[in-house]
Amino acid sequence: MLNIVVGIKWVPNTTLVNIDPRTGTLIREGISSIVNPHDLVAVEMALRLKNEYGGTVTVITMSPPSAIAGLEHVIGMGADRGILVSDRAFAGADTLATSYALAKTMERLDYNLIVFGQETIDSSTAHIGAQVASWLKIPYIYYVTEARYIEDRNIIRVKRALENAYETYELELPALISVAMHSLNPRRVSIYNKLRVKLESPIETWSNEILGLEKNCIGLKGSPTALAKIEMIPKVLRKNEVFKGNDVKKAARWLVKKLLEEGLIEI
Numbered sequence: 001m002l003n004i005v006v007g008i009k010w011v012p013n014t015t016l017v018n019i020d021p022r023t024g025t026l027i028r029e030g031i032s033s034i035v036n037p038h039d040l041v042a043v044e045m046a047l048r049l050k051n052e053y054g055g056t057v058t059v060i061t062m063s064p065p066s067a068i069a070g071l072e073h074v075i076g077m078g079a080d081r082g083i084l085v086s087d088r089a090f091a092g093a094d095t096l097a098t099s100y101a102l103a104k105t106m107e108r109l110d111y112n113l114i115v116f117g118q119e120t121i122d123s124s125t126a127h128i129g130a131q132v133a134s135w136l137k138i139p140y141i142y143y144v145t146e147a148r149y150i151e152d153r154n155i156i157r158v159k160r161a162l163e164n165a166y167e168t169y170e171l172e173l174p175a176l177i178s179v180a181m182h183s184l185n186p187r188r189v190s191i192y193n194k195l196r197v198k199l200e201s202p203i204e205t206w207s208n209e210i211l212g213l214e215k216n217c218i219g220l221k222g223s224p225t226a227l228a229k230i231e232m233i234p235k236v237l238r239k240n241e242v243f244k245g246n247d248v249k250k251a252a253r254w255l256v257k258k259l260l261e262e263g264l265i266e267i
């Protein structure tokens, strides 16, 4: 049986986010949030494993309370339990402080597999999986596209995608895997699932009163990294001129002529 914990992040929909050029910070006002799309792929893998081998899927997010909507979303997909880790003491956490709080939360759960997404769309460090595994001292593998549970050996056999090859690994449980983005299609939300959990076991909120974490290890105090500045890369305005045909010599001559005309190269 697999007792799976999945980490999801409630992120601003970055396709709508802009940077304030004066302060260099994200303009979050009026921007809706969504479950990090790569985490929906992780939830999908966890649900498929649960359906095949039995067990439970618990989903955790460390976030302000608005992320309850994200937990409800994945419960609608079929997860059994949702835990919001939320406290003002966690604010300003970098990846180290975030992974510490997540690992300490997970330690309190009866799990044998942790599943994360590949990375987030708002910070994309891909730090959290490796750091949580390191806090918990459990094996970790990244870019997983397939997983099978081999119960009698207490291992999970995973396929990992490289640029031009697949690798197969066997990890002793408990273990942590990060699922490669786009490797599975997340299922739709069922209203029945959402209602069932709302009535039977509503989402739990765990504050630092429950977790009792050392103040110097969480939030800003536990964060050795500081974001100094964000700069937007200026958008290149494209002319969308395309050479038609498959004569390479002609294409090269056409390109050189264009670059000369634009003053981008000199002969």
Ligand SMILES: Cc1cc2nc3c(=O)[nH]c(=O)nc-3n(C[C@H](O)[C@H](O)[C@H](O)COP(=O)(O)OP(=O)(O)OC[C@H]3O[C@@H](n4cnc5c(N)ncnc54)[C@H](O)[C@@H]3O)c2cc1C
Pocket (backbone or CB within 6 Å): 007, 008, 009, 036, 038, 039, 042, 060, 061, 062, 063, 091, 092, 093, 094, 095, 096, 098, 099, 102, 115, 116, 117, 118, 119, 120, 122, 123, 124, 125, 126, 127, 128, 129, 223, 225, 226, 227
């Ligand atoms: C100095 C500094 C200050 C910061 N202050 C803030 C702040 O005040 N508020 C703020 O919102 N962010 C803040 N951040 C960003 C925050 O540290 C990261 O968003 C967070 O640690 C997760 O890292 P990531 O998004 O790069 O996740 P990645 O490492 O790219 O995520 C990998 C996977 O880990 C899991 N995961 C990631 N985050 C969570 C989470 N929170 N809960 C559960 N699972 C998760 C998901 O499965 C995800 O796919 C700050 C960062 C720095 C460096």
